[in-house]
Amino acid sequence: MNTTPHAEARSREVWQRPFVKAHQKWCDDFVIELRLRDVPGPVIGGHLGEVEAHCAETGETPTEAFGDPTDYARQIDEDGSPERGSGIWKITILSAAQVLAMLVGTAAVTPWARGEQLSYNGVQLACLGLFLLALLSLPKLLSPLIRHPWAVGVPLSALVPLVAVGAAASDRLGLPALLTLPAPVLSVGLFVVVGVLAFVEYRELARDLDDDLVTSPLASAPQAPEAPRSRSWVAVLLPSCLIPVGYLVLATFSWIYA
């Protein structure tokens, strides 16, 4: 059968293996911890292959032989991989820049429609800075966010409306403008910036597509069904297109209701 390297990699994904299905919770926690540490998919699959091979020989469960999956993942990746890129940081910086450009660019649409300029007072600039800081710290917050979604996720989600309300309320206080910018140039220019950044992000995500798959070095599981190829491309296209599309939608509504 004629298969592409990517289709072949998909057929070797660890999630197809009966061992992983039988010990799903342990394997999930192990893979999540290594993912958070930016370990490439095939390397994670190799470590999981060792666990499966060892348990097959000893008859032990992963917990009996290797203990807690998160602790074991930290031990096995103690020194980190020297070849590891700063993938999570690159994507975060690209996404944070896009979100910031979208917030400023779409905020400029209403003054543009009214023939005014976009101006920011001190509180609004501080709110923008705070929001950017929260976005940039997401890679560090990812691990606690996954482990304690309520304790960390709720305050983090509450930050966005709080910052937005703070910025809007300060507008009514009549504070002096610290920064005044030409609205049309900003709206159009930042949309172009968002488009370029989205393309760079798409390239970055597509390049790591095979590295994203957690493939096993072990012999393929019999009759492993091949996952549809389109799914992975959706996973690349969706995050890249989300912000440009969001920009257009927000800008349209801002223009209509200006």
Next chain:
Amino acid sequence: MGTITQPSEWLRGVLGLCVLRIMAAGPTYGYAIAAELAEAGFGEIKGGTLYPLLARLEKSDLVTAEWRVGEGGPGRKYFTLTETGRAELAHGLAQWQAFSTRVDNHLSTSDTGDDLSLPRPRHPSRSTP
């Protein structure tokens, strides 16, 4: 028994050397290494201890690893000692022999020739200032 006299604590320091020694006989895999260590009297070495050590040896280029089709199992990762690994083993063995002789001499004799099984108060002049 205190943790200071636990053989498992002693093993922690020399497990890498023992694993390299097993690999000197030829390519082998995780479970076989654990079985050989148990047979040698080191007790049961859990996967959670052994595989991170094997990963460190591989990362330091002391061993190379290769997946092979398993006999009845899903597959086995075979580890082979590299030339650097052999040199490290020879160096480690010499270091260990010198160290164990020093420890042995220290534990089995005293400066006065007393029997060390009998507790002896520390000499005041030797106490730490």
